[in-house]
Amino acid sequence: MGMTNVYLLATAATEGSDDLLSKLGIDGWTLLFQTIAFLILVFVLGKWVYPVFVGIIDKREADIAASAKAADEAKKAADSASEEVASLLAEARQQASEIVATAKTEANAAVAAAEDKAKAKSAAIIAAARDDIDKEIADVRKTLHNDVIDLVTAATEVVVGDVVAKKDIDTALIKKAVQGAAK
Amino acid sequence: MARRLSRRALAGYAAQQLLDGKTAVLQQLAAYLIEVRRTKEVDLLVRDIEHALAASGVVVADIASAREVTATLRTAIVAYITKATSADDVQVRSRIDTSLVGGVRIRTPDAEYDATVRRQLIKLQAMKV
């Protein structure tokens, strides 16, 4: 029925406009079919093609907006990071200078200690040398002491032996000893 | 096996027997020492007997000198020993030892008085360092 109406409309239109269209040089039936083709095209595009394109464009727009936002945030983060780096650097410099100062103090202390040790060592060497000399002198003294005693003993034995050989002296010696013990 | 008799116990017994006039104890002791193979201890046993006798008032003393001692001196020495040891009886044995050089050495069972020149020389030697 619809198609009959369309045919009838088309026939009426054709009959009515035959004159105008023929004067314009346009074929009515071509125009009709082209119009229908156009409408079909618009329908097809509108249903399947334009949404895809629009979707792509919308997505692209959203991506761009997101990128722009991310770029903003990254910029902010970069700014705060560089502030933090600056403060860390300052702190590290401070610590480094303290460590260097401590190391210097340690080094000075080590040098001073080494100097003191060297001085003490040299004093000890000198003292040890003096001790060695003292010991040698003491040894010589000891040997001399013993040798003198040996000589005195030997000499006494001979000399006293001859002297005491005289009977009276020996008797007197014994008498004195006994009297001394009896007291 | 019989318990080993100490020298002091033997000496004490022998001294008591000798003081009682029983001189046979010496032969018995000699036989005992041979029996128990202790003959090497004879000298020490004699000393112990003399010590035991000294404890009972009988002192046996040795006198050594470089030369013969006069009778007067001998008497003086005996008197000294009697006083020093509180002895009732002093028996003296004399000996000449020229190595003593001079002076006298008196020995009792457990004591000695050395007043010889030799002793002085030994003391001098002891001063070596």
Next chain:
Amino acid sequence: MTNLSVTELSRDLRDAIAQLETSEGLESVGIVTRVGDGVAWVHGLYSAGYSEVLEIESDNGTVEAFALNLNEDEIGAVLLGNDSDVKAGARVSLKGETLSVPVGPELLGRVVDPLGRPLDGGPVIKTKHRGLVEREAVGVMGRKSVHEPLMTGIMSIDAMFPIGRGQRELIIGDRQTGKTAIAIDTMINQAKQKTGVVNVYVAIGQKLSKIARLVDRLKEEGVMDQTIIVATGPSDPASLLYLAPYAGTAMGEYFRDNSEHALIIYDDLTKHAVAYRQMSLLLRRPPGREAYPGDVFYLHSRLLERSAKLSDDLGAGSLTALPIIETQAGDISAYIPTNVISITDGQIFLETDLFYQGIRPAISAGLSVSRVGGAAQTKAVKSVGGNLKLGLSQFRELASFAQFGSDLDDATKSQIDRGRRLTELLKQAQYQPMGIWEQYVSIHAVTSGLFDTVDPERVKDAQTALLTKLWSDHKTEMRTLNKGDKPSDDVLALIDAAITSVAKGFEG
């Protein structure tokens, strides 16, 4: 420098000859019947007393001996000299006194034998006083409880097993575990901290080369001036080894009885017991357990009881003893070690395993103890010592879990790390004793947690940096802290700030 003065020598000889006297009458004499192995058997001398000195004549002068066996028929006398000089038939007389040694400040700086004869080549020592080698210990009422610290300078000992003046603390361990090193560091610390404590080091049967090295080291450290060394080598007669600790004690008692403080080290009593065993067997005394005579306990107990803190009435002096005992294969339940452990007031046990792990001093915190404890500790070290002990005991419990590494919870890991830091901290090089302030600061740095960020393997470096920093920046405060009192809040804040600052440089 000594001069060789012939005039002086001549005068000495003349004086000696003038003093030659004849004896005053009959004197008790005996004769040597036989001699050998350092023992002379003497007949006669019926009035000789126990431990009385006898003089035996020989061709090379007089040899002294002392009577130890008073038998019915003869006396067994232990020779104090060479037995080759003594012949059978030699004349023996009584000296009339028991054994004594020269004592007094004249001995300081000298190396002597147990009879006081010099071994260092120096002149004969002439003292004003003599002390008895065998002497009774002070009675109960003459003593006071130990309350003054004797700082060894070794952090693990001063913090966990503190020693007080008048205490007897045994140092026990296998050979080559650092026993003598602890004793030497303690002596060095007395000089470094200027405590005024006199050292007496008794070497019993020690190698003479070791004694010579010790003397050199003490001279280098400036300690020798306040030290007496009584030395006997392995080739000396057993009688001298036996007498050495008693002679050393007599020398130490002089200072104790004159209101001063002395420290005596017996290195080592194991050799002393062996020498006494040798003497007793040669004297035919019946052998007991391990062939030691029955009175081997008494040998050491009468020696160690003479080390004491005296009461104020007797001058408040003290004699602190550090006896050393060598064990075999870590067996502290052997005869002599158990004897001495039961006599002393605590022990420091050194383990071979710890030594070879690099933990030196190789002190076993689990087996060591000081029975005097906190009473002999400075307040400063006492305040940090408790946490130290706790940290280490917790670490010991968890030590077996340490191998599991990442499988443990954080709390356990932190305890293990703390324990590792403490173990590392307690390592200490030889001849470097530490003062009170150094010990306090070091222990506080770890136990307070301020060193928790420090890599455990760098703890020693951090400690060195911390001590250097504090000494250079706050010397006055550290000197005050070194007196022993707890630091004030201000000083504590300074210390904490320094620790925090140093810790950053050693983070792991």
